[in-house]
Amino acid sequence: xxxxxxxxxxxxxxxxxxxxxxxxxxxxxxxxxxxxxxxxxxxxxxxxxxxxxxxxxxxxxxxxxxxxxxxxxxxxxxxxxxxxxxxxxxxxxxxxxxxxxxxxxxxxxxxxxxxxxxxxxxxxxxxxxxxxxxxxxxxxxxxxxxxxxxxxxxxxxxxxxxxxxxxxxxxxxxxxxxx
Numbered sequence: 139x140x141x142x143x144x145x146x147x148x149x150x151x152x153x154x155x156x157x158x159x160x161x162x163x164x165x166x167x168x169x170x171x172x173x174x175x176x177x178x179x180x181x182x183x184x185x186x187x188x189x190x191x192x193x194x195x196x197x198x199x200x201x202x203x204x205x206x207x208x209x210x211x212x213x214x215x216x217x218x219x220x221x222x223x224x225x226x227x228x229x230x231x232x233x234x235x236x237x238x239x240x241x242x243x244x245x246x247x248x249x250x251x252x253x254x255x256x257x258x259x260x261x262x263x264x265x266x267x268x269x270x271x272x273x274x275x276x277x278x279x280x281x282x283x284x285x286x287x288x289x290x291x292x293x294x295x296x297x298x299x300x301x302x303x304x305x306x307x308x309x310x311x312x313x314x315x316x317x
Contacts, residue, residue: 146172192218235274249277253284257312264288284312 144151144159151159162172190197190205197205208218229239229248237248253267254260256279261267266285269276288305 231275237275237277249274249282252277252279253282256282256315257284262308284309 142153142157143149144153144162145157146159146162149159149162151161154160155163156166158166158172165171165173188199189195190199190208191203192205192208195205195208197207200206201209202212204212204218211218229237229245231237238245239248239251240246241251247267249267249269250261264287266287268283268285270281270283273281286305286309288301
């Protein structure tokens with residue numbers, strides 16, 4: 139067994155189990171198929187120039203000989219599938235548990251984008267979006283509510299009344315929408 143090679147065509151690694159090398163055997167255990175149409179990547183296949191091994195990419199090599207983008211494709215689809223475009227509006231979940239999406243060429247928090255659509259305007263610096271059920275990935279409009287953290291500039295009655303009028307003017311339309 140030590141002298142024989144993997145039975146997958148084109149693979150020259152030593153046989154480990156069932157006639158396959160360790161990589162193909164692990165694929166069979168994980169997927170029920172050796173996935174012979176996908177080349178096995180590893181330290182032996184990394185490019186010496188440090189570039190992604192996908193033709194025409196040229197990105198910096200990160201894992202398994204691919205750039206971060208193509209490695210992610212391999213993780214998601216089991217193939218680098220360069221022909222599959224990225225879907226618009228998809229993103230990722232950050233460490234705090236919020237979904238970030240690409241919107242108008244910028245990466246933004248999805249719940250803020252949803253609230254801006256509800257309001258029909260951009261959020262102001264003193265405004266926050268709260269998830270009513272506490273689930274940060276539940277960005278349905280009915281689960282989001284607008285919170286403001288503004289405070290009056292002073293304690294004089296004239297200032298307090300002016301501040302109250304400003305708040306009413308700012309949020310009167312939103313209160314009617316939310317009610």
